[in-house]
Amino acid sequence: MPELPEVELVAKSLDGLVANRKIIVAELLRERLAPENPPAEFASRLRDASIRFVHRRGKHILFDLDNDETLIAHLRMSGRFMLLPVERELPKYTHACFYFEDETRLVFQDQRHFGFMKIVRTAELFESKELKKLAPEPFSDDFSAAYLRRVLKTSKKSVKEFLLDQTKVLGLGNIYASEALFLAGVNPQTAAMRVAARKIPALFEKIREVLRESIAHGSTLNVDPENIDGSYYGGGYEDRWRVYDREGEPCIVCGTAIERIVQGGRSTYFCPRCQKK
Numbered sequence: 001m002p003e004l005p006e007v008e009l010v011a012k013s014l015d016g017l018v019a020n021r022k023i024i025v026a027e028l029l030r031e032r033l034a035p036e037n038p039p040a041e042f043a044s045r046l047r048d049a050s051i052r053f054v055h056r057r058g059k060h061i062l063f064d065l066d067n068d069e070t071l072i073a074h075l076r077m078s079g080r081f082m083l084l085p086v087e088r089e090l091p092k093y094t095h096a097c098f099y100f101e102d103e104t105r106l107v108f109q110d111q112r113h114f115g116f117m118k119i120v121r122t123a124e125l126f127e128s129k130e131l132k133k134l135a136p137e138p139f140s141d142d143f144s145a146a147y148l149r150r151v152l153k154t155s156k157k158s159v160k161e162f163l164l165d166q167t168k169v170l171g172l173g174n175i176y177a178s179e180a181l182f183l184a185g186v187n188p189q190t191a192a193m194r195v196a197a198r199k200i201p202a203l204f205e206k207i208r209e210v211l212r213e214s215i216a217h218g219s220t221l222n223v224d225p226e227n228i229d230g231s232y233y234g235g236g237y238e239d240r241w242r243v244y245d246r247e248g249e250p251c252i253v254c255g256t257a258i259e260r261i262v263q264g265g266r267s268t269y270f271c272p273r274c275q276k277k
Contacts, residue, residue: 004171
């Protein structure tokens, strides 16, 4: 599943490609993509609306429209956007299409059918159930070492599983949670409430560092309008991972073999020496 850096870069690319374009026709081809907006309503609420800008909140992509509506989109496991000419055959697993005046269309494709869309009134956007309970943005003033210390103390979950909870810490997924814990020297199996107070400032800084680092790397990549999301996934950043997906390889700091465990059904990678309990 894409993590915050990928969603940030997709949202910025979409903003550059479709901002100020008018949606002439919107088609919902798979009803379960937008379960709260049936196809007729989906088409009606988006018809003739211009996209003012595209931004994000957490891992949600937000299309701000000039009719006081906002389209929320979540890529989930395999959702992706493509800007295609209308004469191009629709890709398999196309779930929604947005037609523009210049005879192009923005296509949402989702092979695994987990993607999500919802239209809400812009004035009520941040009160929607999808966004209301999200944690502070990781680069905002509201996300601080003091905030992290406070919320860690509320949970008995392992710190790795805790970091994946978007209502506590926003934007981390499996990869960057493992990376941040390694850089902070925190064992992923430690209960969140038991993380040493002296390590919390470092964990706070490393969460921001791995996210910022990935965004900076993605910003150097060329974007293919016909494969917007794919321009960022597998874009070479895996060569920079310190522990993720490196089971059995030597730790870059101490040379100890990286270990893999399963937490909450997901793989966690860590150095047993650098990240002692």
